[in-house]
Amino acid sequence: MSDPLPAPNATRDLARERRLEEIRQQAEQQKPFQIVGNRPAGAPFPVASPETGYYQVPLLKEPPWTWEIPLYFFVGGAAGAAAVIGAIADYTGADRKLVRDARWIAAAGSVISPALLVSDLGRPERFLAMLRVFKPQSPMSVGVWTLVGFSTAAIATAFAGHLRDRYGPSLPLGVIENAGQAASLALGLPFSNYTGVLIGATAVPVWNRNVGNLPIHFGASGLGAAVGILELLGHRKSRALQALGLGAAIFESWEGARIEARSHPALDPLKHGPSGWITRTGGALAGPIPALLRSASLLTGDKRSQSLRKWASWSSVVGSLITRIAWVYAGRVSARDWKLPLGKESE
């Protein structure tokens, strides 16, 4: 890694400066292009024009993120929502095992999330550069600090709770557990949906056009995933989880309908081509399918109901993951669209 401002080296810099003059002289000796090309009628010569832009070369650069980032969106969303569920379940005196499992999901997500981010950066120590500053105007900086606080709190809560269950209550453990739980609740709320802000406040057209909706959409997606994972761990009798799962699925159905109902060139990646089909698959798995399965489970007997809820949970979890992949993929397609930055249609 080179220093941004190398120390002056008189001889070497003089030689480099002279070289710039050489380049200039060489260029001066060349005459301007004097090629007179005839354009055969109807020949497919690319032409730059206000309509096609510069030979239809995309203006924007594609988001460079690798597979880790959509996976992080999924894991982080589920972990944040799980921490909220765990804390509220504890405060309202719900089933002890549910609280414990929710805390472990949050703790597991807290370990996996930074690992995924570090992996995307390529070199682990680069993650530390994120912690040099706190920049409120950068959603990524806000998000990273939320992640750091949330992870610490969620892991501490889970371990303190585990130690208390195992060795009996003690004052320090109780303090860590309660403070950790309060912090993981407070930070879990924004952590479950900030990724919507992260991609919404960018120059990518399909993302910034949905900026008012993405955080709620991602929050519902994370809630659906957290409820799904908890139910897959065996909590298929909890009425509260059923209600939350149903709420998330209904919201996701509405979100899908909202995407389909609107029509704008910037929204095309969500509706057409491979990215459109991935969006639809994720939307169906996260929205109408679990909503129907859960509604049906309300009407049937206990055993049948649990099986339906299991399928609804699988559908929600997979749907949530596919939804995140779809949005990142749609962002790439959107950035490649050379038309959008050239003409800004009014709302």
Place this chain on the structure above:
Amino acid sequence: MSVTAFLTDSTLCIGCKACEVACKEWNGVSLDGYEWSGFSYDNTGAVGASTWRHVKFVEQAPAVGLGGNSGEQASWTFSSDVCKHCEEAGCLEACPTGSIVRTEFGGVFIQPDVCNGCGYCVTSCPFGVVERNPKDGRAFKCTFCYDRQKVGLVPACAKACPTESIKFGEITSLRAQARSRIEELNRRGMDDVNLYDPRDTSVGGTHAMFLVRGDPRSYNLPPAPDVPTVYQKKAWTSSALASALLLCGTLIAFMSDGRRNRNTNHGS
């Protein structure tokens, strides 16, 4: 020390690419391969991690008469593109490490020893300038030759330009220069010259202005660039709403569930 800018005058550019070569040599910019694009004599395509100056070869349908064009020839203009060094820079706002800074000359500079390669600036640039170098992993773009400006030299591209198409200087005097140049060209009959300097957008003006012939869109200069910071109010409002919904929903779900459980326990 003053606030500086580039004024790139496409009516003077001869397409020699000396600026590209000078920039690459001075800054040690990496290779970008040999790929034929098929777009006129431009095989670089756009500014990016390995191209900090980029000469556009804009072949347009002929505007007959202008610049001596006859009907069967293409109108051909060149324009050297560069990082716009926005007044409200999306990359600078987005950078979570503080690597991207505003220099004392008004330019936007990525400190390579601080950049961690998160790539968020890439998604936040409304001009598609910043790019992550796939081998190195960090983001790169024009430095506005910060090292040269520091010691009072003009940027390498401006120095190597043989026709003074790339003008470099104090920003307000360059703006005045651009106005008088347009007047001069108009007097000489070239009436389709425009100055690209998006001052009335959320980007708030740039430290790289362009004099182009015809519609700036032919040069891939966006008519209404937006700094992504403008979306944040809506985004965080939505995030707060999502958090509130999640909190209330979970509370209601567990409280009603808990009451029911207590009731059943009481009854049994």
